[in-house]
Each structure stands twice: as structure tokens, then as C-alpha cells.
Amino acid sequence: MISVENLVFEYPGKRALDKLSFQIPQGSITALVGPNGAGKTTLLKCMAALIKPFSGKISIIGIDVLKNPRECHRIIGFLPDFFGLYDSLRVWQVLSYFAMARQVQKEIIPGRVVDAAKKLGIEDRLNDRTGSLSRGMRQRLAIGQSLIHDPDVLLLDEPASGLDPESRYALSKLLLELNSEGKTLIVSSHILAELDEYANDLLILKDGCIVEHSISVKSHKKFRTIIIGLLYMPEDFLQVLLAMENVKSAEIITLEDSTSKDGASKNVRFDFYGDNEKLNELLEKLVADNYKICEFYIKHENVQEQYLKTIK
Numbered sequence: 521m522i523s524v525e526n527l528v529f530e531y532p533g534k535r536a537l538d539k540l541s542f543q544i545p546q547g548s549i550t551a552l553v554g555p556n557g558a559g560k561t562t563l564l565k566c567m568a569a570l571i572k573p574f575s576g577k578i579s580i581i582g583i584d585v586l587k588n589p590r591e592c593h594r595i596i597g598f599l600p601d602f603f604g605l606y607d608s609l610r611v612w613q614v615l616s617y618f619a620m621a622r623q624v625q626k627e628i629i630p631g632r633v634v635d636a637a638k639k640l641g642i643e644d645r646l647n648d649r650t651g652s653l654s655r656g657m658r659q660r661l662a663i664g665q666s667l668i669h670d671p672d673v674l675l676l677d678e679p680a681s682g683l684d685p686e687s688r689y690a691l692s693k694l695l696l697e698l699n700s701e702g703k704t705l706i707v708s709s710h711i712l713a714e715l716d717e718y719a720n721d722l723l724i725l726k727d728g729c730i731v732e733h734s735i736s737v738k739s740h741k742k743f744r745t746i747i748i749g750l751l752y753m754p755e756d757f758l759q760v761l762l763a764m765e766n767v768k769s770a771e772i773i774t775l776e777d778s779t780s781k782d783g784a785s786k787n788v789r790f791d792f793y794g795d796n797e798k799l800n801e802l803l804e805k806l807v808a809d810n811y812k813i814c815e816f817y818i819k820h821e822n823v824q825e826q827y828l829k830t831i832k
């Protein structure tokens with residue numbers, strides 16, 4: 521539903537996007553990550569039809585963004601990393617203004633304003649002057665302006681910046697809610713741990729190029745990584761494990777553990793290729809063979825780990 525082909529963007533003397541191509545399925549939440557200067561903001565601005573690339577093609581729900589920027593503005597909501605609000609206006613006036621600017625029908629604007637304010641948890645601030653809002657509240661209002669026209673696609677550049685932990689949690693919930701309404705979201709963020717809560721697609725940029733695009737971060741892999749801890753680790757334990765059905769690549773790992781005497785404990789990590797029943801059989805066998813198991817869990821690779829591995 522979103523397709524980008526050979527996108528090139530150049531600032532004077534700097535190629536910010538270098539022949540980017542990717543596709544994003546409808547209904548996904550894509551985490552757009554990368555080091556400072558990777559090109560995230562430039563990419564989002566190109567997709568929002570706010571700046572014109574040097575070459576390439578962007579298509580969003582069948583709309584050619586470069587040929588029909590106005591039509592694109594209708595179906596896209598954009599939160600810039602640095603945004604301006606009208607400080608002397610009241611919160612409801614700001615939301616109404618943006619609704620009018622996006623050609624929302626006049627009669628439905630008051631309802632939309634209240635809905636957006638409720639979603640963002642700022643309904644009790646509708647009559648306050650925007651200039652009197654805290655940074656976090658301003659951020660919420662800015663997100664509100666991006667969705668006031670009920671767009672199909674939301675492009676959010678650092679939406680969590682300036683939000684306290686409670687508001688960030690509320691933001692994660694809001695993004696999931698918007699997604700469940702059928703909206704497709706692309707969210708750029710440096711707060712990788714939180715992207716895990718909502719993103720199901722990961723796009724990693726570096727130096728204007730895509731270094732990884734994994735659709736369905738949370739999708740079921742062919743294998744699962746299992747961590748197992750023993751009270752006493754026999755020397756031949758790795759061989760024992762590797763000889764078992766569906767087990768591959770077993771290795772000893774050291775986990776930082778403040779509760780153990782020396783501050784670190786040894787565990788084994790292995791890849792398991794079977795279903796839950798097979799996993800249960802493996803566990804029962806180890807217990808029957810008298811291995812003193814004190815830990816046994818599935819290790820999920822999160823966005824942060826995937827990002828750091830890729831960027832390295």
C-alpha cells in the first residue's frame with residue numbers, strides 16, 4: 521500500500537536519501553530507526569509531500585505522491601520533529617484551525633476536535649491557551665493536529681519526544697488503537713525499547729540507505745531461542761543438548777545476575793526448531809535425566825537488539 525522506489529534526495533552538497541526502495545503493507549506499524557543524520561526526517565517529509573525528491577517514486581494507497589501532493593495531504597497525517605503551534609490560540613481553536621486547513625467539513629469539526637482531544641487525553645485543556653501548555657501537552661496537541669482529518673496513513677517523526685513515561689505509555693496505546701481502526705503508521709523514534717510495544721515492522725536507515733527491513737518483527741520465526749539455566753553445569757551439557765531432537769547452535773552464555781554470589785551466572789542458549797509439544801518433551805527429558813534446571817524461557821529478540829546488531 522506504500523511503495524517507495526529508487527528515492528533520491530539531495531541537500532546542497534549532501535545526498536540524504538540514496539536510491540531507497542521498500543514497500544509497507546497496509547495496516548502495519550513501522551518503526552523507522554537509524555542513527556542521527558540517517559535520513560529519517562527527510563524520508564518522512566518526502567512521503568508527506570512536503571519536500572520534492574531529486575528522483576524516484578512514492579505511491580501511497582495508489583496516489584502518486586510527487587504528482588498529486590494535495591491529494592496526498594488529504595490521506596496523510598504528519599507530525600514533524602519540530603512543529604509550530606499557535607500559542608495565543610486556545611487548544612480547541614488550534615485543532616479547529618488544522619481541521620479547516622485539511623478541509624474537514626465545517627459541521628463535523630467540533631465533534632472531531634472533541635474526539636481528538638479525548639484520544640490524546642487533553643479534553644480538559646480545550647479552553648486553555650496553547651502557550652500555557654507543558655511540553656508534553658504540546659506534543660499531544662501536535663499529534664492531535666496530525667490526525668484531526670482522520671487520515672489513512674500517519675507519519676510521526678519522534679512522537680514520544682518530550683513525553684513523560686505515563687504519556688509515552690498512553691501514546692503506545694493510542695498508536696495501537698489507531699492501528700486497530702485500520703490506519704497505517706510509520707513512526708520514527710530513538711526510544712527503541714518502546715517501539716517493541718507497538719511496531720510490527722522495522723525499517724533501519726543508515727547514511728541514506730536501508731540496512732534492514734524486516735516485515736513482522738513479531739512474526740513467528742522458524743525457530744525459537746531458548747535460555748536454560750542449571751544449578752550445576754556438567755561439562756558435557758552442550759553435547760547432551762545438541763544430541764537432542766530439534767536443537768541447534770547451543771552455546772554457553774554469561775548473564776549479569778545481581779542475585780548470584782559472583783554477580784554473573786552461566787546459562788545455555790540454543791535454537792529450538794519444534795512446536796510447544798516438542799519443547800515440553802525436551803524439558804521433561806532433561807528433568808527426568810536429573811539436570812537441575814532453575815531457568816527455562818524463550819528469548820525474544822526485541823527491536824533494540826535487532827537494531828544494534830544491524831547497525832554494528
Ligand code: ATP
Pocket residue numbers: 531532534535536554555556557558559560561562563601
Ligand atoms: P536525526 O535522528 O538526527 O533527526 P535524521 O535521520 O532524521 O536525523 P535527516 O534530518 O533526514 O536525518 O538528515 C539527513 C542528512 O541530511 C544529515 O546528514 C543532515 O545533516 C542532512 N541535512 C538535513 N537537513 C539539511 C539541510 N536543510 N541542508 C543540508 N543538509 C541537511
